[in-house]
Amino acid sequence: MDSLTLALDAMGGDFGPQVTVPASLRALERFPALKISMFGDQEAITRYIPENSPHLDRLTIEHCTQIVTMNDRPLTAVRNRRDSSMRKAIDMVQQQNAGACVSAGNTGVLMAMAKLVLKTLPGIDRPALISTLPTLKDKPVYMLDLGANVSCDSDALLQFAVMGSVVAQKVNKIDFPKISLLNVGEEDMKGNDVVKHTAELLKETTQLNYIGFIEGHQIFDGDTDVIVCDGFVGNISLKTTEGVANLLIEHLRKAAQSSLFMRFLSLMATPFLKNVLCKVKPDQYNGASLLGLRGIVIKSHGNADQDAFFTAIKQAVAEVEQQVPDRIQDSLESILLEKIC
Amino acid sequence: MDSLTLALDAMGGDFGPQVTVPASLRALERFPALKISMFGDQEAITRYIPENSPHLDRLTIEHCTQIVTMNDRPLTAVRNRRDSSMRKAIDMVQQQNAGACVSAGNTGVLMAMAKLVLKTLPGIDRPALISTLPTLKDKPVYMLDLGANVSCDSDALLQFAVMGSVVAQKVNKIDFPKISLLNVGEEDMKGNDVVKHTAELLKETTQLNYIGFIEGHQIFDGDTDVIVCDGFVGNISLKTTEGVANLLIEHLRKAAQSSLFMRFLSLMATPFLKNVLCKVKPDQYNGASLLGLRGIVIKSHGNADQDAFFTAIKQAVAEVEQQVPDRIQDSLESILLEKIC
Numbered sequence: 284m285d286s287l288t289l290a291l292d293a294m295g296g297d298f299g300p301q302v303t304v305p306a307s308l309r310a311l312e313r314f315p316a317l318k319i320s321m322f323g324d325q326e327a328i329t330r331y332i333p334e335n336s337p338h339l340d341r342l343t344i345e346h347c348t349q350i351v352t353m354n355d356r357p358l359t360a361v362r363n364r365r366d367s368s369m370r371k372a373i374d375m376v377q378q379q380n381a382g383a384c385v386s387a388g389n390t391g392v393l394m395a396m397a398k399l400v401l402k403t404l405p406g407i408d409r410p411a412l413i414s415t416l417p418t419l420k421d422k423p424v425y426m427l428d429l430g431a432n433v434s435c436d437s438d439a440l441l442q443f444a445v446m447g448s449v450v451a452q453k454v455n456k457i458d459f460p461k462i463s464l465l466n467v468g469e470e471d472m473k474g475n476d477v478v479k480h481t482a483e484l485l486k487e488t489t490q491l492n493y494i495g496f497i498e499g500h501q502i503f504d505g506d507t508d509v510i511v512c513d514g515f516v517g518n519i520s521l522k523t524t525e526g527v528a529n530l531l532i533e534h535l536r537k538a539a540q541s542s543l544f545m546r547f548l549s550l551m552a553t554p555f556l557k558n559v560l561c562k563v564k565p566d567q568y569n570g571a572s573l574l575g576l577r578g579i580v581i582k583s584h585g586n587a588d589q590d591a592f593f594t595a596i597k598q599a600v601a602e603v604e605q606q607v608p609d610r611i612q613d614s615l616e617s618i619l620l621e622k623i624c
Numbered sequence: 625m626d627s628l629t630l631a632l633d634a635m636g637g638d639f640g641p642q643v644t645v646p647a648s649l650r651a652l653e654r655f656p657a658l659k660i661s662m663f664g665d666q667e668a669i670t671r672y673i674p675e676n677s678p679h680l681d682r683l684t685i686e687h688c689t690q691i692v693t694m695n696d697r698p699l700t701a702v703r704n705r706r707d708s709s710m711r712k713a714i715d716m717v718q719q720q721n722a723g724a725c726v727s728a729g730n731t732g733v734l735m736a737m738a739k740l741v742l743k744t745l746p747g748i749d750r751p752a753l754i755s756t757l758p759t760l761k762d763k764p765v766y767m768l769d770l771g772a773n774v775s776c777d778s779d780a781l782l783q784f785a786v787m788g789s790v791v792a793q794k795v796n797k798i799d800f801p802k803i804s805l806l807n808v809g810e811e812d813m814k815g816n817d818v819v820k821h822t823a824e825l826l827k828e829t830t831q832l833n834y835i836g837f838i839e840g841h842q843i844f845d846g847d848t849d850v851i852v853c854d855g856f857v858g859n860i861s862l863k864t865t866e867g868v869a870n871l872l873i874e875h876l877r878k879a880a881q882s883s884l885f886m887r888f889l890s891l892m893a894t895p896f897l898k899n900v901l902c903k904v905k906p907d908q909y910n911g912a913s914l915l916g917l918r919g920i921v922i923k924s925h926g927n928a929d930q931d932a933f934f935t936a937i938k939q940a941v942a943e944v945e946q947q948v949p950d951r952i953q954d955s956l957e958s959i960l961l962e963k964i965c
Contacts, residue, residue, distance in 0.1 A: 356813070391809075417871065418871075419870070419871060419874050430808055433808055433814075433815055433816040434816040434817070465860060467771055467774055467855070467856055467859040467860065468732075472697070473774075474774055474856070475774040475775040475856055476775070498859075498860070498863050499859065499860040499861065499862065499863025499864040499865075499866070499867060500863040500864070500866040500867040500870065501867065502864060502867045503867045503868065503870065503871040504867075512860075514808070515808055515815070515816055515857065516856065516857055516860055518808040518839075518840065519806060519808065519839070519840040519853075519857055519860070519861050520840065520860050520861060520864045521840065522839050522840025522841040523840040523841070523843060523861045523864045523865060523868075524840075524864060524868050525840070525841040526840060526841040526842065526843045526844045526845075527844065527864075527865050527868040527869070528868070529760070529841065529844065530758065530759075530760060530844040531872070533760050548889070548892055548893055551889055552889055552893060
């Protein structure tokens with residue numbers, strides 16, 4: 284691995300430096316060539332750096348006077364939060380002084396700032412949010428868009444397919460990744476006009492391995508590598524997953540209180556169940572990438588703990604190593620050329 | 625309860641008469657005023673009626689020469705399956721000889737046949753599929769549309785809100801039911817144009833208790849009574865729920881095999897976990913209603929077991945008792961009048 288620098292928004296997320304600083308120190312330990320610039324309140328950040336920490340020569344702190352809050356609106360924040368930790372981290376990527384930025388802050392503001400500062404790649408209309416979900420097989424599946432675009436036409440969905448395919452191939456090392464379109468049925472006649480037209484476009488594109496429609500209950504089957512949908516559907520499907528997990532936790536909690544035997548059983552099973560339930564709350568345990576920009580932006584969940592924020596940093600490192608934006612641009616150009624010829 | 629007659633498609637679903645006949649006998653036992661007409665292959669139906677069964681005076685069998693299969697396409701089946709058990713059951717409702725029909729057969733064909741034969745109510749453009757989902761509180765939430773309409777405008781979503789409100793009020797006895805729109809955020813500015821415009825329409829309608837947007841992870845919170853969305857989103861959200869439950873079952877199964885202690889734990893916990901997982905696979909355990917027609921049509925899941933098909937019959941009885949289509953028509957007329965005045 285060549286030397287790489289990441290720009291981290293230290294203040295984002297529910298826990299701020301309490302989570303982002305220890306996760307960063309762990310990342311510096313793990314990746315010997317990594318350099319990290321942390322943006323945020325210098326005093327708050329320093330508080331979480333233990334004395335005599337190793338690798339501090341590879342950590343710099345960039346003091347910022349502003350913080351993006353969860354209540355900030357994208358358009359207002361873009362104008363009024365120019366000295367925020369989030370904005371400064373994105374600026375560093377734009378100035379090519381960092382390979383990627385990572386933030387657990389306000390998703391809407393992050394998307395708006397990243398799009399304004401970094402701009403989209405040629406041929407990409409709007410960036411999309413991608414993440415991995417667990418499956419029944421021993422491999423994750425990529426899904427996009429998870430909420431960056433609330434209405435999409437077929438061209439946008441085709442661009443998502445290209446971007447998802449590149450990430451699955453480069454980051455997850457899958458040769459010719461299988462791509463599926465999320466729909467209400469598997470047959471050609473099923474679905475709305477946008478989905479049906481996208482299927483036609485994907486079938487014509489020999490450089491993508493499109494395998495057809497899949498339904499909501501098949502998302503976790505592991506029979507495909509990339510699931511493409513518009514951001515409205517993707518966001519609701521992902522958040523439904525979180526809702527089901529919460530419902531289940533509550534049922535288990537209630538049942539555990541119903542008898543002494545159930546209390547015993549619950550006590551024994553808790554560590555295991557916690558592990559399983561983590562797996563079905565994917566958005567809280569994986570970093571999501573904002574794809575289609577001229578730079579790498581990783582979004583960690585607002586609730587992210589140290590493990591989750593560390594995972595987001597690892598995702599950033601992998602995308603920098605694979606130069607994901609360049610690969611997306613290559614792939615798009617090649618597909619557009621195929622369509623013209 | 626006055627005397628009521630239901631028309632049942634005995635052949636629908638994965639198990640046909642093996643499930644539909646015992647569930648019907650149970651319903652006859654439960655509802656003393658109920659009469660059932662079972663449509664299907666006479667010999668296959670008779671096979672599952674034990675000798676000396678009580679209440680057979682309230683059961684009639686109507687022999688049909690055709691069956692709608694899961695592979696039948698709606699438009700073809702409407703033309704070519706006129707002597708099918710499904711079609712004949714719907715015909716009986718249209719002829720006003722039955723108060724409702726129940727089928728566990730092909731959903732697409734059931735919707736197409738029901739719409740053709742029964743027609744929609746005045747003011748309703750297309751029927752919608754509604755069902756209840758479990759929540760964290762001790763009450764279910766209604767959600768529609770679950771897949772009858774893959775693209776909807778704001779007028780359609782408003783009609784869904786009216787229909788959902790009527791069912792929640794009449795069948796579930798909720799006074800002035802709270803209505804929410806499924807969206808990617810809670811703030812007014814979030815979502816696509818259709819959802820935002822529907823919110824405006826709902827706010828203007830004083831006869832509906834619209835309380836705002838909810839997100840996917842809030843579906844199961846129990847803070848609302850009716851969740852409105854288009855059929856594409858509703859279908860994918862519901863089926864995602866099924867996918868998560870399957871993923872969880874598989875993780876539990878694998879974990880149970882990992883050690884002797886886990887095997888013991890799993891053996892102890894199985895009955896309880898099965899019960900919980902049933903609750904998070906709502907579509908398999910509740911009947912769904914096709915609303916907006918001039919007649920009552922209940923769709924049971926294809927996988928329905930005796931309990932699930934019995935639940936669908938109970939749902940039919942409740943809707944007949946409450947004359948749901950008439951109440952929807954009253955409510956729609958009243959709302960349209962409010963808008964004109």
